[in-house]
Structure formats: structure tokens, C-alpha cells
Amino acid sequence: MTASARIGPGLSPRQRQRFSLLAALAVQLLILGVIANTVLSLDVVEDRREVVGGVETIHFRRELVGDVPLLIVAALGMAVPAASARIRREPVMLVAVQLGVVGLVLFVFWPLAQVFLEGFRAGQGTTGFSLLQFERLLASPTVARASIHTLLIGSVAAVLSTSLGTLVAYTLTLTDIPWRRMLRVLVVLPLVSPPFVVSHAFIMLFGRRGLITYDLLHITKWTIYGPDGIVLVQLISDVPLVVLILMAVFASINRDLEDAAEDLGGRPFHVLRTVTFPLVTPAILTAALLTFISSIADFGNPMLMGGGYQVLATQAYIQLIELFDLQLGAALAMLLVIPAVAAFALQHWITSRRSYVTVTGGARTGGIRKLPPLIKLPLFGLTFLLAGFTVLLYGSIFVGSLVESWGFDFTPSIRHLRGLITAVPQLRNSLVVSIGSGVVGGVIGIIIAWLVARQRLPGRSALDFSATLMYAIPGTVVGIGYIVAFNAAPYFWTGTFFIIIIAYAYRRLPVGLRTAVAAQKQIDPALEEASLDLGASRMRTFARITFPLLSRAFFAGVIYIFIRGMTDLSTAVFLNAGRTQLYTVRMFRVIITGSPSEAAAFAGLLIIIIMVALGILSRITGKSFVDLFRI
Amino acid sequence: MNSDQPFATASITLQDLSKRFGDLSAVEKVNLKVEAGTLVCLLGPSGCGKTTTLRMIAGFEEPSEGKIFIGEDDITRIPPYTRPTAMVFQSYALFPHMNVFENVAYGLKARRRPKEEIERRVNEAIRLMELEGNERKSPPQLSGGQQQRVALARALVIRPKVLLFDEPLSNLDAQLRVRMRGEIRGLQHRLGITSVYVTHDQEEAFSIADVVALMNKGKLIQLGTPRELYRQPADRFVAEFVGLSNVVPAELVESRTDGAIVRVLGVTIRSRRPPKSGGGPLSIVLRPEALAISSSGDHGVPARVLSLAYVGPIARYRVQVEGDGTELIVDLSNPGPDQFFGEGAQVKIRLPAEVPSLLS
Numbered sequence: 001m002t003a004s005a006r007i008g009p010g011l012s013p014r015q016r017q018r019f020s021l022l023a024a025l026a027v028q029l030l031i032l033g034v035i036a037n038t039v040l041s042l043d044v045v046e047d048r049r050e051v052v053g054g055v056e057t058i059h060f061r062r063e064l065v066g067d068v069p070l071l072i073v074a075a076l077g078m079a080v081p082a083a084s085a086r087i088r089r090e091p092v093m094l095v096a097v098q099l100g101v102v103g104l105v106l107f108v109f110w111p112l113a114q115v116f117l118e119g120f121r122a123g124q125g126t127t128g129f130s131l132l133q134f135e136r137l138l139a140s141p142t143v144a145r146a147s148i149h150t151l152l153i154g155s156v157a158a159v160l161s162t163s164l165g166t167l168v169a170y171t172l173t174l175t176d177i178p179w180r181r182m183l184r185v186l187v188v189l190p191l192v193s194p195p196f197v198v199s200h201a202f203i204m205l206f207g208r209r210g211l212i213t214y215d216l217l218h219i220t221k222w223t224i225y226g227p228d229g230i231v232l233v234q235l236i237s238d239v240p241l242v243v244l245i246l247m248a249v250f251a252s253i254n255r256d257l258e259d260a261a262e263d264l265g266g267r268p269f270h271v272l273r274t275v276t277f278p279l280v281t282p283a284i285l286t287a288a289l290l291t292f293i294s295s296i297a298d299f300g301n302p303m304l305m306g307g308g309y310q311v312l313a314t315q316a317y318i319q320l321i322e323l324f325d326l327q328l329g330a331a332l333a334m335l336l337v338i339p340a341v342a343a344f345a346l347q348h349w350i351t352s353r354r355s356y357v358t359v360t361g362g363a364r365t366g367g368i369r370k371l372p373p374l375i376k377l378p379l380f381g382l383t384f385l386l387a388g389f390t391v392l393l394y395g396s397i398f399v400g401s402l403v404e405s406w407g408f409d410f411t412p413s414i415r416h417l418r419g420l421i422t423a424v425p426q427l428r429n430s431l432v433v434s435i436g437s438g439v440v441g442g443v444i445g446i447i448i449a450w451l452v453a454r455q456r457l458p459g460r461s462a463l464d465f466s467a468t469l470m471y472a473i474p475g476t477v478v479g480i481g482y483i484v485a486f487n488a489a490p491y492f493w494t495g496t497f498f499i500i501i502i503a504y505a506y507r508r509l510p511v512g513l514r515t516a517v518a519a520q521k522q523i524d525p526a527l528e529e530a531s532l533d534l535g536a537s538r539m540r541t542f543a544r545i546t547f548p549l550l551s552r553a554f555f556a557g558v559i560y561i562f563i564r565g566m567t568d569l570s571t572a573v574f575l576n577a578g579r580t581q582l583y584t585v586r587m588f589r590v591i592i593t594g595s596p597s598e599a600a601a602f603a604g605l606l607i608i609i610i611m612v613a614l615g616i617l618s619r620i621t622g623k624s625f626v627d628l629f630r631i
Numbered sequence: 632m633n634s635d636q637p638f639a640t641a642s643i644t645l646q647d648l649s650k651r652f653g654d655l656s657a658v659e660k661v662n663l664k665v666e667a668g669t670l671v672c673l674l675g676p677s678g679c680g681k682t683t684t685l686r687m688i689a690g691f692e693e694p695s696e697g698k699i700f701i702g703e704d705d706i707t708r709i710p711p712y713t714r715p716t717a718m719v720f721q722s723y724a725l726f727p728h729m730n731v732f733e734n735v736a737y738g739l740k741a742r743r744r745p746k747e748e749i750e751r752r753v754n755e756a757i758r759l760m761e762l763e764g765n766e767r768k769s770p771p772q773l774s775g776g777q778q779q780r781v782a783l784a785r786a787l788v789i790r791p792k793v794l795l796f797d798e799p800l801s802n803l804d805a806q807l808r809v810r811m812r813g814e815i816r817g818l819q820h821r822l823g824i825t826s827v828y829v830t831h832d833q834e835e836a837f838s839i840a841d842v843v844a845l846m847n848k849g850k851l852i853q854l855g856t857p858r859e860l861y862r863q864p865a866d867r868f869v870a871e872f873v874g875l876s877n878v879v880p881a882e883l884v885e886s887r888t889d890g891a892i893v894r895v896l897g898v899t900i901r902s903r904r905p906p907k908s909g910g911g912p913l914s915i916v917l918r919p920e921a922l923a924i925s926s927s928g929d930h931g932v933p934a935r936v937l938s939l940a941y942v943g944p945i946a947r948y949r950v951q952v953e954g955d956g957t958e959l960i961v962d963l964s965n966p967g968p969d970q971f972f973g974e975g976a977q978v979k980i981r982l983p984a985e986v987p988s989l990l991s
Contacts (some may be wrong), residue, residue: 086693090710413636526724529691531716532711534738534789541712544737 024091039067078104105416109482118330133331146315157234158292163240173250186387188240195237195299196568209407225307242287250282289347296472299570333477344472400600416601430583434565437504438558445512471510479574495577514559519553641702648697659849670826672840681847717791723782725770732766738789756788797827877917904988919962923981931979
């Protein structure tokens with residue numbers, strides 16, 4: 001009788017619960033202790049000096065320095081989940097939620113809040129609210145122009161890449177274009193490399209000594225540098241994003257709707273205009289907003305292609321890194337956050353509304369639409385042009401890395417490949433940081449996904465929103481936020497592997513989270529319930545049931561975050577330092593100062609590493625190349 | 632722990648149990664005592680709160696109000712993994728990454744039982760459920776019936792005080808369902824383990840349960856043996872839910888302490904129980920099989936045949952009473968050749984002389 005009532009080694013449920021509550025309490029104190037130990041330190045400071053008989057005596061006193069506000073915020077982050085009786089009753093859940101919340105508070109909200117606080121500060125170390133930085137912004141024509149440029153470039157790039165991407169997605173999904181599979185791969189290919197690699201390829205082809213502009217066409221007056229160059233490069237890297245979103249949507253349109261329109265007398269073009277495109281409008285808007293966010297966040301391209309044309313991301317970098325003006329840099333970052341978050345919120349709102357493209361029971365989808373040649377041929381032409389251009393860009397990177405000096409001397413050489421040996425330290429740093437952030441981000445993602453998708457916790461939507469917020473924050477802003485929050489006493493974390501790993505992990509948390517949530521939704525909740533019902537604790541259930549079933553998704557998340565880490569530039573330029581210099585940062589310097597061929601070798605190696613990572617990912621997930629990017 | 636030791640089973644008591652999801656009241660003040668060793672069916676239409684009640688007993692839902700006891704222990708606020716319950720899920724919830732043996736052993740491993748004991752008890756459960764030879768198979772390799780047995784073995788092996796079933800047979804085909812139903816009932820009887828069984832299938836509930844708890848809109852409407860529910864439905868909902876019924880208005884002629892006389896469709900009928908106090912319109916439940924149909928020359932209430940359907944060995948007539956237009960369903964088992972009446976035929980319906988109770 002009592003034997004079956006007792007669960008676990010000789011403990012009654014009540015005793016057991018009391019035990020685990022004590023354990024949880026101990027863990028809580030430990031967490032708080034670790035945070036306190038990090039954010040606070042007891043320093044010895046000079047108190048007063050006395051001159052007694054010609055001898056100057058200096059009195060010291062101990063003073064607590066550090067981030068008291070952060071400690072308070074962290075303690076609050078721990079207290080909030082403990083306020084719910086449901087969470088409090090289960091210690092494992094309590095600790096999981098607390099770690100999730102404290103992590104988000106520390107590494108998402110705190111740095112962002114710091115950007116805003118710093119922006120409203122008069123100068124280094126001053127306290128109190130000041131609008132000085134904004135007066136400076138308004139007074140400076142360069143900065144004022146950068147804001148306008150950012151919005152202008154963002155809007156133009158969003159409109160152009162969305163239009164182009166929509167047409168190409170339609171062509172690749174619903175027409176009988178030849179070599180469709182290969183074209184799909186080519187069109188999404190630019191996603192494998194950081195956008196500034198595309199910039200470099202552009203410079204190699206259309207720059208001052210570009211293969212096409214200089215060697216073939218002998219143009220010397222016109223240059224690619226400037227706003228049109230920035231937009232062109234962003235087109236190449238943003239169109240794939242739009243194509244991915246819209247291919248999925250076009251493929252799921254209920255074909256009967258179009259047939260009905262045709263049956264009622266609509267001509268093909270009329271049907272396209274009045275039925276097909278209106279059906280996908282929400283998806284088009286979503287794509288446009290996402291490309292807008294990606295465009296205004298872009299740092300590497302404008303830096304390389306701008307040629308004096310400044311946007312907010314580059315201005316913030318110049319103010320902070322080159323002119324050491326932390327406050328003005330923060331104020332600029334603030335200006336950058338506002339449109340990004342606004343676009344993100346709008347996109348969130350659009351997707352949360354009812355979608356037209358819901359596939360019900362027996363709806364027919366996909367298939368080939370008959371189009372008159374007058375429409376079809378231009379669409380085909382456009383798609384081939386885009387794919388051909390991609391081939392040209394990547395081809396020139398690989399060819400460029402194998403010649404003596406692109407633009408001057410085209411004799412084959414492996415000099416630059418050999419030169420890559422000097423980049424081994426940076427490559428090692430990048431691998432350490434990217435793998436580290438992949439694992440950290442993957443673990444956090446899977447835990448938050450478990451809390452959000454499975455446990456009906458109070459406030460889970462707030463948790464979800466916080467975890468996805470970073471998607472909207474430009475890398476530059478993340479970098480500045482981390483500098484402001486963690487560069488001074490008592491941390492001095494800037495330039496350490498630790499902070500770069502944390503920054504990457506939290507910046508890419510939305511990716512890990514989305515992969516994990518999607519996988520979790522595939523698992524029958526009854527499996528976890530059965531485990532709990534059979535007497536396994538939450539922790540055991542997670543370890544034995546949830547995690548094994550999610551392990552593929554976990555490793556997929558790790559690789560996604562790894563790839564993002566390997567290709568990041570905008571956060572890296574702020575957070576790395578000599579010893580921790582990252583591969584992309586070194587490569588960026590080489591593009592600016594070195595020869596095009598040397599830079600091409602750097603880019604080529606990076607592309608190969610990412611291709612290998614994608615190959616592993618494809619093995620794990622069983623997805624095709626194009627589907628890998630659809631997350 | 633000796634394997635021959637009987638199950639340490641216990642009663643279940645639900646006290647004013649309520650569950651609200653936002654504004655929706657899923658379960659409202661349910662009071663129910665399940666005696667030790669009995670099987671109670673929670674029966675009702677979908678959305679009546681039966682599954683929510685079961686999940687509260689298991690600990691997956693937290694009651695908004697009320698208490699749950701197993702034996703003397705208040706388990707209302709303890710997490711599912713410390714409760715002495717075991718559940719058989721509708722989807723079986725067999726762990727796909729474990730084989731049959733590992734699935735069955737799961738609960739014992741979670742309890743950190745010694746290895747030999749786990750081995751012995753798992754093998755015993757596998758034998759009990761006639762699953763020998765399938766220990767190393769993974770769940771998807773098994774048939775639906777076998778998966779069901781694994782789910783049962785996995786629940787039984789931990790020797791729960793209480794066994795919970797959440798529509799366990801709904802994924803099986805009709806024949807297998809009837810067979811498994813018998814097996815579950817036999818097993819429950821043999822082990823004498825307190826069980827709560829959720830189903831929306833009246834026939835299944837009646838064939839398996841000691842006591843049926845009929846629920847509707849979150850409330851417990853009637854608790855009783857299948858016979859009580861069938862013979863003395865508490866209200867019109869019960870009468871209609873527990874079997875095809877004709878609910879016909881009745882006029883009170885005389886009320887006594889030991890019964891009543893009513894007039895129904897012009898016929899005088901005796902009820903063995905008096906109407907519930909409070910007056911109001913009365914009605915009566917006429918079971919289709921309690922009615923008889925015969926040619927127009929006989930005695931009875933004149934009616935016209937609307938339609939006829941054969942349901943297995945039963946001929947089911949839908950007839951309309953001449954005059955007031957009441958529609959009745961009349962079941963005729965093993966109809967002879969002279970008892971066939973076509974659509975539109977004039978017939979006579981004979982009502983029973985006595986019914987168990989009245990509805991108010």
C-alpha cells in the first residue's frame with residue numbers, strides 16, 4: 001500500500017516536494033549570487049588625504065561599485081515567474097522560466113535600454129536626461145542626411161526586391177520554365193554568403209577597375225559607388241528572401257479559385273491581376289517589410305559601396321569606433337531601431353491576421369498556369385537574367401581568387417589561396433564563436449520553445465515576443481548596445497569571446513526558437529503527458545522524451561546559428577578586438593585595403609565553409625538545398 | 632514487492648470540482664465518488680467536460696476550484712508525476728524512440744526500481760497483455776490492437792492506485808473495439824483496480840461500466856448503474872442520450888406515494904414512481920422497443936407509417952400519431968412477414984401499461 005504511494009527512493013510526494021523546493025531555493029540564491037558577483041565589485045578607493053608631520057597619509061575606503069540597476073532588474077526577472085503559484089509549485093519549471101527571463105532581460109532588454117539611456121546622455125559619465133545628442137544630430141547635415149538616406153535606400157530596395165522577387169517566385173512556381181530546379185538553387189544562392197561578399201563581387205565586375213566596366217567597356221567616368229550601387233547589391237541579397245517566402249505561398253494557392261475566375265470569363269492576365277496577386281498580397285507585404293528591415297540594418301554593403309554616401313548604420317559605426325563618440329553613436333542607433341521595430345511590428349500584425357491562402361481539405365494546389373507568350377517570355381527572361389547574374393558574381397569570386405591580381409594581371413596563381421594561411425587565427429576565432437553561439441542559442445531556443453509551446457504558462461506570449469524581438473534589431477545596434485552595457489566597470493567584456501558568443505546566441509535566438517517550436521508542434525503532447533503520468537519528473541521527461549524527439553531540430557538550430565555567426569559583420573565590428581578578431585572583420589579589411597584577388601580568396605573559403613555546413617544540415621533535416629533556407 | 636500482491640487500489644473523490652478556461656466553464660461543481668475497485672464511465676457528448684475532468688484527476692489540468700482525493704490523500708495541487716495514477720491515452724502516446732520493452736519499463740525506471748525488478752515486472756506485464764515476442768519491436772511496427780495493449784501494460788506495470796482511460800478505443804475499428812472493450816473490462820475486474828473511463832459512446836459505456844456518470848455542459852447530470860440510467864433517466868437529455876427515446880408529454884391523472892397514473896396519447900399508463908414535486912408539465916419516456924406495432928384492426932393508438940429502416944435484426948419504424956401529429960420511433964425485433972408495413976400504411980401502436988418513472 002505505502003510502497004506504491006511512495007515515489008522515488010523512499011520519499012513521500014510531500015517530502016519530495018519539500019526537498020525539491022529547497023533545492024530550487026538554493027539554485028535561486030546561486031543564480032542571484034553569480035549575477036551579483038558579476039555586476040558588483042568591492043573596490044578600494046581613495047577617501048581622503050592627511051598631512052601629518054610632513055608625511056602624507058592616504059586613507060582608503062571600500063566602496064561598492066557596479067551595476068546596481070541591472071542587479072535589481074535581474075532580481076525582478078527572477079521574482080516575476082515566482083509570483084505565479086502554478087510555476088512556483090514545480091521547482092524545475094521555476095528555474096527554467098527564471099533562467100529564460102533573466103537571460104532575456106540581461107542580454108536583450110538591458111543592452112537595448114542602454115542604447116536609449118546613452119543616447120539621452122550629455123557626455124561620458126554624466127548623469128541626467130539630456131537632448132544634447134539630438135541637437136547635435138540636427139545640427140550636423142551629414143547625420144541628418146544619413147537618416148533620410150537610410151529610409152530612402154530601405155524603401156527603394158524593399159519595393160524593387162519585392163517586385164522582382166514576386167515575379168521570379170511566380171515564374172519558378174507556377175510556370176513551365178525549363179531547368180526549374182537548377183534555377184531555384186541559383187536564385188537563392190546569395191543567401192549562403194554575407195551581403196558584403198556580393199558587394200565585393202560587384203566591385204570586381206563593375207568597380208573602377210571592374211572586369212566589365214573597365215576591361216570590357218572602358219568606362220572610366222561612371223562608378224558603381226553610391227546609392228544605386230548599394231541598392232543593386234541589396235537587390236541581389238534580398239530578392240532570394242522574397243522568392244523563398246512567395247514560392248511557398250504561390251505553391252499553396254487554391255487552384256480552384258483561379259479556375260473559377262477563368263470559368264467566369266477572366267482572361268489569363270486579368271485573373272493574375274484580380275485573383276492570384278490579391279491572394280498573395282499579405283505575403284508580399286510581409287516580404288517587403290522584412291526586406292526593408294534587412295536593408296536598413298545592412299552595414300557592410302553601404303560601407304563598401306557607399307563611396308561617401310552615408311546611412312545610419314555606417315554613421316553609427318564611424319561615430320563610435322572611429323570618433324569614440326559613444327553618446328552620438330547610441331543616438332544614431334536609436335534612430336535606426338525605431339523604423340526597424342515599427343516594420344517588424346507591422347509585419348507581425350499582418351501575419352497574425354487571417355491568411356487567404358489557407359489550404360482546406362481537398363483544394364488543388366500548384367500546377368502550371370497557361371500564360372500568353374507576351375507575359376511568359378519576359379518572366380522567363382527576368383528569371384534567367386537573375387540566375388545568370390548570380391553565376392557571374394560567384395564565378396568571379398572563384399576565378400578572382402585564382403589569378404595573380406584581378407583587374408590588373410589575370411595570370412593564374414594560387415598565391416592568394418596560400419595567403420589564407422595568415423587568416424587561420426581569425427578563422428579559428430570565428431569557428432569558436434559561431435559553434436559556441438550555436439550551442440548556447442540552440443539550448444536556450446529549445447528551452448524557451450518548450451516553455452512557450454508546451455507549458456501553458458502565464459505570460460508566455462510576452463516571453464515569445466521578447467525572444468523574437470531581436471530579429472528586428474539591426475546588428476549594429478546590438479553591437480552598440482553590448483558595448484554601452486558591458487564595456488565599462490565591472491564587466492570589461494568587450495573583445496572577449498564570451499560576449500560575442502552571447503551576442504550571437506541572443507541575436508539569432510528567433511531562428512533557434514522557430515526551428516524548435518515548429519519541431520515541438522509535430523510531437524503529440526500526449527507523449528510528454530504519458531511520461532509525467534508514469535511518474536517521470538519534468539526534467540526527466542524533457543531529457544528522455546522531449547529532447548530525443550527534438551534532437552534533429554536542435555542540431556538544425558545550432559547549424560543555422562553557426563552559419564549566421566560565420567557571416568556576421570555588423571555586430572562583430574563592434575565587439576571583437578585584436579585577440580578575438582573574427583574572420584569576417586579581417587576579410588572586410590582585406591576588401592578595403594587589399595587586392596581584389598586576395599579578398600576573393602577570403603570570400604571563397606567562407607562560401608565553402610557555409611556550403612559544408614549546409615550539406616550537414618541537409619543530411620540532418622532531409623531537406624533539399626532550397627528548403628534549407630525556409631525557416 | 633511481490634508480483635502476486637493485489638493492486639493497492641483506492642477510491643477517488645471529486646469535491647465541487649470546477650474548471651474554467653477564461654469565460655468558458657468547462658467543468659462545474661462536479662461531485663463524484665468512485666468506490667475502490669469499481670469502474671466509472673464519464674459519458675457525454677463532446678465538450679461536456681468529461682475529458683477535462685479526467686485530465687484534472689491525472690494532474691494535467693489544474694482545477695479552478697474544488698478538491699480531488701485518492702483514498703484519503705488530497706492530490707489537488709500536486710504535479711502529475713507524483714500522483715498514483717496511470718493513464719491510457721486516446722493516441723496511446725507510445726514513445727516512438729523506444730521499443731515495447733523500454734516503453735513498458737519507462738515508469739519503473741523513473742521510479743528507480745532495481746534492474747531485476749524492472750525486468751521481472753515488465754515481462755510480467757508483457758505476458759499479462761499477451762505481447763510476448765514483441766519486446767524489441769518499435770511501436771509503429773505493431774497493429775492498433777497491439778499498441779493498445781502496450782499502452783495498457785505500460786500503465787499497469789507501475790501498479791497505479793487509479794487507472795484512467797481517455798477514449799482508449801476510438802482509434803480501433805469496430806470489431807476490435809468490441810473485443811478490447813471486453814478485455815479491458817475483464818482485466819479491470821480481475822485486478823480490481825479503481826478506474827475512470829471517458830467515452831462518448833453510450834453503448835461502450837454501458838457495456839463496460841459499473842457506474843455511469845453522465846455529463847453535459849460541464850455538469851454531472853446523473854450518476855447510476857447503466858440500468859438505472861436507462862430505466863429512470865433524470866431528465867430529457869439523459870433519456871435521449873442513453874438510447875433512442877420517444878419523449879412524449881403526459882397528463883397527470885392521479886399522484887400517489889408509490890406511483891402515479893398519467894394519460895399519454897389518450898392511453899392510461901401507470902408510473903411506478905410519483906412525479907417529482909414542483910408541478911409543471913410532465914413527460915414520459917417511451918423506449919422504441921417497449922412499443923408494439925400492429926395492423927389497423929388491432930387495439931392501440933392509430934398512426935401512419937412515415938418510414939422504415941432495417942437496423943441489423945431490428946425493423947425501425949417512424950410513425951405519426953393520427954390527430955395530434957406526435958412522431959414516434961418503434962423498434963420491432965425479428966419482424967415476421969405479417970409485420971411489414973409500408974410507407975403510409977395505417978397502423979396501431981400499443982403503449983406499455985407501466986413505465987418506471989416520469990420526467991418533469
